Amino acid sequence: MSETLGTDTAAGRQSQGTARVGGAGGSAATSPASPRAAARRRGRARMRLEIAVLSGPAIIMFLAFVIFPVAVAAYYGFYRWHGYGAATDWVGLNNYKLIFTDPAFQQVLWHNLLIVVLSLLVQGPFAIVLALLLNQKIRGRSIIRVLIFVPYVISEVIVGTGWSLMLQANGAFNDLLGHLGLGFLQADWLADPKLAIWTLIAIISWKYIGFAVILMLAGLQSIPDELFEAAAIDGASYWQIQRRITLPLLGPTIRIWGFLSIIGSLQLFDLVYIIWGQYISGTAGTSTMAIYMVAQGRDAGNYGYGSAVAVVMFLISLIVALIYQRFVLRRDLRGAVTEGAI
Amino acid sequence: MSATTANRWPSNRRDRRDAPQKWGNPFTYFIALLFIAVCIAPVLYIVLGGFRTNSQITTSPAGLPHPWVISNYSGILTSVTFWGEFANSAVVGLASTIGIVVLGVMVSFVLARYDFKLKGAMYSLFAAGLMFPLVIAITPLYIVIKDLGLIDNLAGVIIPQIAFGLPTTVIILVPFLRAIPKEIEEAAAIDGTSRLGFFFRMVIPLSLPGVVTVGILAFIGSWNNYVLPLYVLNSQANFTLPLGVQAFSSQYSTDTAKVLAFTSLAMMPALVFFSIFQKRIVGGLTGAVKG
Numbered sequence: 068m069s070e071t072l073g074t075d076t077a078a079g080r081q082s083q084g085t086a087r088v089g090g091a092g093g094s095a096a097t098s099p100a101s102p103r104a105a106a107r108r109r110g111r112a113r114m115r116l117e118i119a120v121l122s123g124p125a126i127i128m129f130l131a132f133v134i135f136p137v138a139v140a141a142y143y144g145f146y147r148w149h150g151y152g153a154a155t156d157w158v159g160l161n162n163y164k165l166i167f168t169d170p171a172f173q174q175v176l177w178h179n180l181l182i183v184v185l186s187l188l189v190q191g192p193f194a195i196v197l198a199l200l201l202n203q204k205i206r207g208r209s210i211i212r213v214l215i216f217v218p219y220v221i222s223e224v225i226v227g228t229g230w231s232l233m234l235q236a237n238g239a240f241n242d243l244l245g246h247l248g249l250g251f252l253q254a255d256w257l258a259d260p261k262l263a264i265w266t267l268i269a270i271i272s273w274k275y276i277g278f279a280v281i282l283m284l285a286g287l288q289s290i291p292d293e294l295f296e297a298a299a300i301d302g303a304s305y306w307q308i309q310r311r312i313t314l315p316l317l318g319p320t321i322r323i324w325g326f327l328s329i330i331g332s333l334q335l336f337d338l339v340y341i342i343w344g345q346y347i348s349g350t351a352g353t354s355t356m357a358i359y360m361v362a363q364g365r366d367a368g369n370y371g372y373g374s375a376v377a378v379v380m381f382l383i384s385l386i387v388a389l390i391y392q393r394f395v396l397r398r399d400l401r402g403a404v405t406e407g408a409i
Numbered sequence: 410m411s412a413t414t415a416n417r418w419p420s421n422r423r424d425r426r427d428a429p430q431k432w433g434n435p436f437t438y439f440i441a442l443l444f445i446a447v448c449i450a451p452v453l454y455i456v457l458g459g460f461r462t463n464s465q466i467t468t469s470p471a472g473l474p475h476p477w478v479i480s481n482y483s484g485i486l487t488s489v490t491f492w493g494e495f496a497n498s499a500v501v502g503l504a505s506t507i508g509i510v511v512l513g514v515m516v517s518f519v520l521a522r523y524d525f526k527l528k529g530a531m532y533s534l535f536a537a538g539l540m541f542p543l544v545i546a547i548t549p550l551y552i553v554i555k556d557l558g559l560i561d562n563l564a565g566v567i568i569p570q571i572a573f574g575l576p577t578t579v580i581i582l583v584p585f586l587r588a589i590p591k592e593i594e595e596a597a598a599i600d601g602t603s604r605l606g607f608f609f610r611m612v613i614p615l616s617l618p619g620v621v622t623v624g625i626l627a628f629i630g631s632w633n634n635y636v637l638p639l640y641v642l643n644s645q646a647n648f649t650l651p652l653g654v655q656a657f658s659s660q661y662s663t664d665t666a667k668v669l670a671f672t673s674l675a676m677m678p679a680l681v682f683f684s685i686f687q688k689r690i691v692g693g694l695t696g697a698v699k700g
Contacts, residue, residue, distance in 0.1 A: 117605060118519050122531065125516035125575055132572035133538055136549035143552070197444060200437050213687050214445045217452055220683045221676040222633030224651040228658050228672050229455045232665060233470075239454055242470040277448060327539075334544040337635045341655065357544045364548050365640070373548040380545050388540040 137381055140374040148371035162375035172376075174352075175359045178264060182355070183332040185268050187325060190276045195321070197276075198283035199309055212281065219277040227341030230270050231257060257342065263351040270338060275331070279324055286320030287313065322395050329391065333384050336361070356380050452676075459670030466665050481670035491674065493646065494653035498632055498678075501566050501649055505631040508571035510624050513578030514616070518608055520579065521586035522594070532583070538576030543569070544636055551640045565641040566649070570631055578623045585619030586612060625686045632679045650675045 144162055146154035166172050201211060218226065233239045234256040241253040256266045290313065298308045336357035343353050354362075360380065364373015458466060459481050460474040485491050520532050543550070550569055559565030589612060597607045613620075635651045642648055648656060654675050658668045 114523065114604070115525070118523055118525060121515040121608075122519040125512040125579075126531070126534075128512060128568070128572045129535065129538065129575050132550065132553065132569045133541065133546065136546045136553050137541070139552055140546070140549035143549070197440070200440055203434070203437055205437055205441070209688065211441055211445060213684050215448050216683065216687065217680065218448050220629060220679055221452065222635065222651050222679065224633075224635050224654045225455070225672050225676045226451075228654055228668065229451050232458075232669070233451060233454055237467075237470065239470040242472075246471065273447070273451070330540055330542065334542050336544045341635075357547075360548060365551065370548065370552065374552075377545060377548045381541065384540055384545060 137378075140377045140381070142374075143371050144375035144378045146371040147369075148374075149368050154371065156371075158371070162372050163379070165372070166376060166379055171354075172356075172359060175354045175356050178353065179333055179335070179355050181264065182268060182271065182335060183329050186271060186275070186328050186332045189268070189272045190279050190328065191321070191325070193272075194276055194279035194283050194324075195314075195317070197280050198287055199313065201280070202284060202287045212284070215277045215280055217277070218274050219281075223274075223337035224341055226270065226274050227338050231342045234266065258347075258351060260350065260352040263343070263353045267339065267342075267353045270342075271332075271335070274338070275328070279328070282320060282324050283317065286317050290316045326388070326391055326396065329387060330384060333387065334380070356383075455669050455676075456673040458666060459673050461666055461669075463664060463666050478666075481666050482674065484667065485671050485674055490645070490653065490657075491671065494648050494650050495678075497563060497647060498649040498651075501563055501570070501638075502628050502631040504563075504567045505570040505574065506624050506627045508567065509574035509578055509627040510620055512571065513575055513582055513623060514613070514620060516575070517579050517582035517586050518612060521583045522589075522604075522612075532579070535576045535579040538573070539580065543573050543634075547636055547640055550637075554641055560641060561643045561647055562641070563647060566634070566637050569637060570634065574627050574630065577626065581623050581626075582616065582619050585616045589615050621686065625682065629679050629683060632682075 143154055145157060145159060147156040147158050147162075148154040197215075201208065201215075205211075235241075236255045236258070240256065244250060244252050254262055256262055294312055294316075295308055298312055303311070334357055335355045339353050339355055339358050340361070343351050356376070357380065360373055360376040364370055364376060367373075454471075457474055460477045460479065461472075462478055465472065465475065516531075516535075520528060520535075554560060554565045554569065557565070559568070593611055593615075594604075594607055597611055598604075602610065633651065634649075638649045638652050642652060645656065654672055657671045661667050
């Protein structure tokens with residue numbers, strides 16, 4: 068295809084002012100040319116039509132419901148607007164000024180940061196060690212995999228409902244601690260502001276570590292067995308093999324998991340909203356940016372302000388994602404998630 | 410499960426040589442069992458709690474059912490509310506899955522097998538979508554859905570779910586479709602098949618494993634989605650199961666046993682679905698994360 072790129076622009080120039088084929092802007096040349104070139108051009112017009120028909124619906128859906136709403140948010144973020152009628156009360160950057168000077172927002176931002184860092188530090192090492200252990204030839208490997216994926220597969224609502232019942236002051240967890248002779252550890256896990264954020268992080272780790280383990284296992288399986296065999300023949304010990312061969316080759320998987328984990332932590336909403344609810348989460352000290360957005364936006368009927376918070380979240384995610392891609396995923400640009408962007 | 414056994418046979422000779430290793434290290438099993446216990450215990454608490462009475466739960470919160478009662482489960486299984494919400498979840502899940510798979514396969518085919526100038530930009534557009542999950546866009550998305558008049562309508566959940574499901578689908582499917590050898594396409598062309606004919610007769614069957622993975626992930630994601638239905642659906646008749654669980658647990662907040670029974674019934678479909686297809690998901694992820 069690449070050798071036709073040169074003629075592509077020429078054909079485009081020739082066909083200016085003539086009929087356009089389909090939505091792809093395919094060109095139908097009218098100037099006399101050799102029959103072969105005409106056939107080739109017809110082929111390319113057909114190809115453009117195919118591209119338009121096959122990719123059009125997905126692109127339209129994506130632009131309309133993913134990209135367009137963000138643009139809408141950017142627009143309403145400049146208004147004081149309550150969700151009906153046209154937005155007329157232009158307030159400039161005032162919403163953004165309010166967000167960044169609101170101590171409540173600074174607090175939720177801090178919570179998100181804590182969740183990002185601790186998710187990486189807790190789940191990452193645990194998941195790698197568990198994946199290494201489970202990657203050995205052991206009996207019942209696939210049943211183990213199903214079971215460790217269970218917390219990830221069940222919905223946040225169910226996780227939230229179950230844990231909030233278990234962790235109540237008179238709930239199953241404290242009861243269990245009592246039976247184990249650890250009664251001195253009993254606490255009000257959800258309501259105590261000193262504990263609540265750590266409880267949340269524990270629940271997050273429980274819910275999402277299975278995903279990290281499965282991802283790591285999938286990464287481990289794409290490492291050729293021959294490398295391990297060769298190292299074993301050379302007399303390398305098990306831990307030497309893991310450190311010198313497995314971990315470096317698992318690098319791309321770890322980095323991509325890190326990316327997904329960071330983005331997930333930045334937008335955490337469901338678990339907090341279900342366990343603590345919008346009002347209690349403030350006093351328990353577990354609110355996140357998304358909770359703040361919903362409470363200040365939709366629930367307060369202040370859609371202009373909510374949109375501005377959405378824009379701030381969007382920009383924070385974008386900046387973090389770009390920095391991460393630039394400095395961490397750089398080495399993986401040819402593989403994995405970015406594979407197609409050549 | 411059968412694949413592990415199947416994998417073992419070709420390397421049988423090597424396995425026999427280091428036979429003592431076959432069962433592996435007891436330590437490994439210990440850690441694995443410990444980890445599984447931590448993963449499963451809360452789920453068992455929910456399921457078993459549904460078989461208890463409220464007085465059992467109050468007197469011994471961490472105990473086992475004694476005696477076992479099935480009235481909580483049978484009550485919910487005969488309730489119209491549960492099955493109505495179940496049906497809503499099923500409709501939303503199936504429609505979203507079909508939409509995601511059909512649109513995703515089409516656009517991934519273009520990205521994997523055609524050469525054109527905007528290809529890189531198009532791929533980056535979808536890859537960027539991974540960075541912006543639904544929650545971030547929910548406030549503006551709600552405004553868009555409201556302007557379209559789709560509030561309190563299942564379509565208002567289905568359509569955005571399809572749009573937000575596309576990035577993952579594209580990321581997983583493009584490598585699958587690209588892996589189909591060029592020779593097959595050329596052979597098909599020589600036999601007089603057009604590129605679209607190639608798409609329907611060769612690409613769809615050959616990429617089936619990837620398509621199944623994507624479909625399962627889409628269905629489970631839809632089944633578990635909470636924030637979008639929370640914004641879009643107002644009336645109980647239109648609730649999906651996650652909203653139903655929450656409504657039920659605030660309505661019967663004193664009847665813990667019933668709440669636990671409702672919760673465990675609500676998670677069963679996703680769990681059963683996943684257990685049946687788990688190997689496909691791991692397989693699909695293996696393709697996607699390969700460095």
